[in-house]
Amino acid sequence: MAATWRATQKANRRAALMSAAAQLFAERGYKAVSTVELGEAVGMSGPALYNYFPSKEALLCELLIDVSTRLLAGCLEITSDELPADEMLDELLAFHAEFATSEPDIILLQDRELSSLPTDANRKVRRLQREYLREWERVLAKLHPEFGAAEAQTRLLATVGLLNSTPHSARASGTQASGAEAAAILAAMARAALTASLRPPQRSTA
Secondary structure, three states, rough: OHHHHHHHHHHHHHHHHHHHHHHHHHHHHHHOHHHHHHHOOOOHHHHHHOOOOOOOHHHHHHHHHHHHHHHHHHHHHOOOOOOOHHHHHHHHHHHHHHHHHOHHHHHHHHHHHHHHHHHHHHHHHHHHHHHHHHHHHHHHHHHHHHHHHHHHHHHHHHHHHHOOOOOOOHHHOOHHHHHHHHHHHOOOHHHHHHHOOOOOOOOOOO
């Protein structure tokens, strides 16, 4: 029982460190944050960080690998369901919009600090991201085969960029309802952008 309690406490402290690090790194940049400041953010000394992570760099790696792993896992859960392609796309858009509005620090961190990762970790994150997009491509190809591979990829990259471009939208209000509303608006906008027709509008002859 005591061992289980200690393991739980360690897991909770590790999660708290990751959350605090994401916020500090996003606000001030990875290089500007010291291990002492990371420790103080969760009520412990700087050197105590090494009880949970080998280094500050290892903590950054864990943050960015973890988010890409979670996104891919959530995506695969959706695409493994026997849903019509149209519903599956709506699920994917809602899933990513909820992530973008609920974890703005991670969005900013991913944009700014991916290049700071060591080579192996950088490659792993990019591989996970490619797998994530391939699942989206598969769904979009079923729904809009007329797009073709190049157009579908362009649309998807632009859509993910749109979804990730509003990292502070969940902070517009402190209420959960506001965050849910922001995610719904963002998903609807992304759906319109992703599937928009490229044909010019017909002019009236009247």
